[in-house]
Amino acid sequence: MEQINFDERIEKRFTGSVKWDGLQSLYGSDELIPMWVADMDVRPPHHLTERLTRRAATGHFGYALFTDEAQQAIQQWFHKRYHVEVDQTTILYSSGVVPGLAHTVLALTEPGDSIIIQTPVYPPFHQIIQSNQRQLVENPLLLDGEVYRTDFTLLEEQMKSARMMILCSPHNPSGKVFGKDELFRIVELAKQYGVYVVSDEIHADLVYTGATHTPILAFDYEKVVLISAPSKTFNIPGLYASYLIVPDPSIRKRIERVQQRHFVHPNALASTAIAAAYGEVASEQWLAQLLLYLESNRDHAIQRIRQEMPALQVVVPESTFLLWIDFKALELDGKSRADWLVKEAGLALTHGQPFGSGGETFERLNIGCPRAQLDQAIDRLSSAYTRLLEK
Numbered sequence: 550m551e552q553i554n555f556d557e558r559i560e561k562r563f564t565g566s567v568k569w570d571g572l573q574s575l576y577g578s579d580e581l582i583p584m585w586v587a588d589m590d591v592r593p594p595h596h597l598t599e600r601l602t603r604r605a606a607t608g609h610f611g612y613a614l615f616t617d618e619a620q621q622a623i624q625q626w627f628h629k630r631y632h633v634e635v636d637q638t639t640i641l642y643s644s645g646v647v648p649g650l651a652h653t654v655l656a657l658t659e660p661g662d663s664i665i666i667q668t669p670v671y672p673p674f675h676q677i678i679q680s681n682q683r684q685l686v687e688n689p690l691l692l693d694g695e696v697y698r699t700d701f702t703l704l705e706e707q708m709k710s711a712r713m714m715i716l717c718s719p720h721n722p723s724g725k726v727f728g729k730d731e732l733f734r735i736v737e738l739a740k741q742y743g744v745y746v747v748s749d750e751i752h753a754d755l756v757y758t759g760a761t762h763t764p765i766l767a768f769d770y771e772k773v774v775l776i777s778a779p780s781k782t783f784n785i786p787g788l789y790a791s792y793l794i795v796p797d798p799s800i801r802k803r804i805e806r807v808q809q810r811h812f813v814h815p816n817a818l819a820s821t822a823i824a825a826a827y828g829e830v831a832s833e834q835w836l837a838q839l840l841l842y843l844e845s846n847r848d849h850a851i852q853r854i855r856q857e858m859p860a861l862q863v864v865v866p867e868s869t870f871l872l873w874i875d876f877k878a879l880e881l882d883g884k885s886r887a888d889w890l891v892k893e894a895g896l897a898l899t900h901g902q903p904f905g906s907g908g909e910t911f912e913r914l915n916i917g918c919p920r921a922q923l924d925q926a927i928d929r930l931s932s933a934y935t936r937l938l939e940k
């Protein structure tokens with residue numbers, strides 16, 4: 550099997566990359582190491598790039614179908630990886646996971662309806678609910694030492710009057726992988742109160758040793774929608790090749806109608822990307838190596854932070870390439886911390902405040918990059934930390 554060199558540093562500047570070329574406009578300096586948006590600094594699997602290149606070389610960029618090959622690759626992926634059988638007719642294309650969430654909210658809820666999310670959580674969850682005049686109900690995850698847990702007592706109260714719950718499973722920013730029992734309890738409550746469960750599973754494939762992801766489709770409940778993509782797994786988020794799986798035909802019809810009203814169509818590379826990502830054995834081999842690399846980045850970063858910056862509290866992620874770090878002990882307010890990170894540490898991190906309750910004192914650090922880049926970022930953070938404490 551080919552050994553992948555994830556240590557390779559790839560030049561992304563001047564490619565129109567949001568992560569690298571957006572630094573000046575978003576953080577006010579292009580001298581920073583970008584450790585923010587959930588976009589890795591590793592090359593996608595070689596066979597994937599090759600298939601996309603071959604597809605591009607045909608010169609056919611006409612309107613595209615969501616092909617059988619792509620849909621069957623999704624089926625296969627769920628069968629092999631999660632032992633879940635997906636009926637091909639239940640799969641819908643989506644031009645992104647976030648648009649898929651927004652369309653599902655529009656299809657299944659009305660203005661004023663309550664939608665539960667587990668904060669701190671990925672900011673677009675908040676935006677979708679609020680910008681569509683739905684009522685945002687925060688069910689804050691309880692931080693128990695280093696582990697986040699669902700507050701079931703509060704959740705049951707909230708379910709009584711909610712229309713929908715949007716799960717982030719696995720959870721961004723904490724990397725929490727919901728256990729099967731925890732999901733079962735959530736689904737049972739949703740059943741009892743007739744609440745839709747919409748599960749964003751974009752991080753599902755990036756789960757580390759000791760944890761197991763359970764798709765929402767594994768439970769016996771018709772009011773569920775799963776939304777996902779190979780985008781985080783294979784580092785192709787800019788291709789907007791995503792999908793929804795909607796087992797219930799009437800729910801599916803409602804979502805399809807909203808998609809039609811919003812003119813959702815696959816771009817010309819989407820089906821090829823999904824088919825190559827999910828349909829080839831080489832992808833699984835690549836992913837197995839990526840997970841080892843990321844897990845060792847995770848362990849290394851946590852060890853360094855604990856040793857060199859003991860006042861920072863790191864949540865140990867069970868999945869994905871994001872480290873959620875509490876800076877509370879530094880006693881900087883959000884604005885001062887943001888300035889300090891840019892001016893003193895030379896880093897672009899994702900600030901915790903937009904993730905909602907419980908996120909205010911946190912920063913999110915993306916560890917999906919070559920080890921040398923990660924070390925350089927931690928070196929900068931560590932020396933800024935030391936200078937700050939010496940003051």
Ligand SMILES: Cc1ncc(COP(=O)(O)O)c(C=O)c1O
Nearest residue numbers: 587645646647648671721749751
């Ligand atoms: C939980 C979650 N959902 C959705 C997305 C983005 O999905 P898309 O770019 O396909 O809309 C991200 C990206 O970070 C994410 O973390």
